[in-house]
Amino acid sequence: MTESSPARARALFYAHDRKEVLSGVDIDLPAGRVTAIVGANGAGKTTLVELLAGVRSPQSGEVLLDAPVALVVQRPDAPAMLPITAREVVALGAASPVARSRTSGRRVREALERVGAESLADAPFARLSGGQRQRVLIAQGLAVGAGVLILDEPAAGLDERSRARARAILREEADRGVAVACVTHDAADIEAADRVVTLRDGVATLTREASFPVKP
Numbered sequence: 001m002t003e004s005s006p007a008r009a010r011a012l013f014y015a016h017d018r019k020e021v022l023s024g025v026d027i028d029l030p031a032g033r034v035t036a037i038v039g040a041n042g043a044g045k046t047t048l049v050e051l052l053a054g055v056r057s058p059q060s061g062e063v064l065l066d067a068p069v070a071l072v073v074q075r076p077d078a079p080a081m082l083p084i085t086a087r088e089v090v091a092l093g094a095a096s097p098v099a100r101s102r103t104s105g106r107r108v109r110e111a112l113e114r115v116g117a118e119s120l121a122d123a124p125f126a127r128l129s130g131g132q133r134q135r136v137l138i139a140q141g142l143a144v145g146a147g148v149l150i151l152d153e154p155a156a157g158l159d160e161r162s163r164a165r166a167r168a169i170l171r172e173e174a175d176r177g178v179a180v181a182c183v184t185h186d187a188a189d190i191e192a193a194d195r196v197v198t199l200r201d202g203v204a205t206l207t208r209e210a211s212f213p214v215k216p
């Protein structure tokens, strides 16, 4: 089966300071599929998704994008320094040039509802718990409405119910044709993914491809 992959990377090299982390990574993120990106601590998963999302530029190799990318970051403490509400954090996603501004109010509401955080909309982001912040950041990624959605450890800090909800949301996005990628250490996330890409020794290997999407 040929699948279109709106996000691809070829022969990516990246070193932090002089330490080489990625040594020729090839990866495809197919539309309509959930790809789990796995690997040991320090394997370079965050570095890879930052390259795919354009947060960093590769030192050699290329990232090929046919659709905008939304990245849900791993550090929920970052925007906690800003005096803004949960709704405003999500609105930053809806205000992205990718999102259609005319519908941004509705997009923000829908995104908060999908992660079960509508009651947190007016709370200062800094006062939320780690898990609540994580849900709001997932909502921010949803509000972008991008063709590629990449999440860096979305399950971190979430309780089991919220993890299951996050998995179901990723499946819904894939069913809408979005190319979804999820950095994870969570066994249930890996089981629920269609494809698993393992990063080890600076290279990426596709280690499993399910024939059919696995419903959570």
Ligand SMILES: Nc1ncnc2c1ncn2[C@@H]1O[C@H](COP(=O)(O)OP(=O)(O)OP(=O)(O)O)[C@@H](O)[C@H]1O
Binding pocket: 016, 017, 021, 039, 040, 041, 042, 043, 044, 045, 046, 047, 048
């Ligand atoms: N800004 C930075 N400056 C220097 N070294 C860094 C920087 N960011 C990451 N590294 C190093 O690069 C390597 C890969 O880090 P990265 O965060 O990409 O790994 P990871 O697979 O996401 O790890 P984890 O599972 O622990 O989140 C690690 O050895 C890390 O210490």
